[in-house]
Amino acid sequence: MNLTLKVWRQKNGNAKGELKTYPVKDISPDMSFLEMFDVLNEELITKGDEPVAFDHDCREGICGMCSMYINGRPHGPLQGVTTCQLHMRSFKDGDTIVVEPWRAAAFPVIKDLTVDRTAFDRIIASGGYVSVNTGNAKDANNILIGKEEADEAFSAAACIGCGACVAACKNASAMLFVSAKVSQLALLPQGQVEAKTRVEKMVAQMDAEGFGSCTNTGACHAECPKEISLEHIARLNREYLGAKLSSNNVSI
Numbered sequence: 001m002n003l004t005l006k007v008w009r010q011k012n013g014n015a016k017g018e019l020k021t022y023p024v025k026d027i028s029p030d031m032s033f034l035e036m037f038d039v040l041n042e043e044l045i046t047k048g049d050e051p052v053a054f055d056h057d058c059r060e061g062i063c064g065m066c067s068m069y070i071n072g073r074p075h076g077p078l079q080g081v082t083t084c085q086l087h088m089r090s091f092k093d094g095d096t097i098v099v100e101p102w103r104a105a106a107f108p109v110i111k112d113l114t115v116d117r118t119a120f121d122r123i124i125a126s127g128g129y130v131s132v133n134t135g136n137a138k139d140a141n142n143i144l145i146g147k148e149e150a151d152e153a154f155s156a157a158a159c160i161g162c163g164a165c166v167a168a169c170k171n172a173s174a175m176l177f178v179s180a181k182v183s184q185l186a187l188l189p190q191g192q193v194e195a196k197t198r199v200e201k202m203v204a205q206m207d208a209e210g211f212g213s214c215t216n217t218g219a220c221h222a223e224c225p226k227e228i229s230l231e232h233i234a235r236l237n238r239e240y241l242g243a244k245l246s247s248n249n250v251s252i
Contacts, residue, residue: 001027001088004096007052013108029089034059034066036088053112059084064160068113069100074164074223082225102163104172106210119209120161120177127201128181132193149187156183158226165220171212176220178206179236180228186239196243203240
């Protein structure tokens, strides 16, 4: 396959960025999108040019690092896959592919396709954990949890924190991410002790980071590689309202 790439190049967060055009040739349709970028970078290095900076880690669809906006969609044209799981057979010979970083004020560009997503880390640090002493590990089934609740908690925990939900939302909302992290603990007994303070603190931190409000369009779910349900946003709203009606830990 021979392709034309239009890649966002930006030296640093303060520099002005632009799309630059790169032809890539003899690309195997069995390559992943990131492997195709490896080929491009090898060619650039051979020519003495600076390679394209992009995030990657496990390349198995579980780390959430590969944040690329491909032809106007987070992670590319397929549903339910990360960029590293996207293969070149999803494109046609001769295609022009536009690749950009996530676009959100809370995700400032570091360089090229790499953005700073530590805002998510600060949200988790504000309350996305269990700090109470739950004792030693229990025997299986010692703490009874309904299958429906366990399945819901597991589906929420599948969120990899890639930020596609933010990139897809016209308001750059982080509601799907935050709701998934709240849900996975709110549904389990271990998370009940700190439930009220957790949701208050995480929502307050989300607002402080500059993420927008939920648009209710469902774009976040449509582009989420793990297909996190919008029901978690509804649960987040219920948890937050319940916390505010019964406590004053964090001001509105």
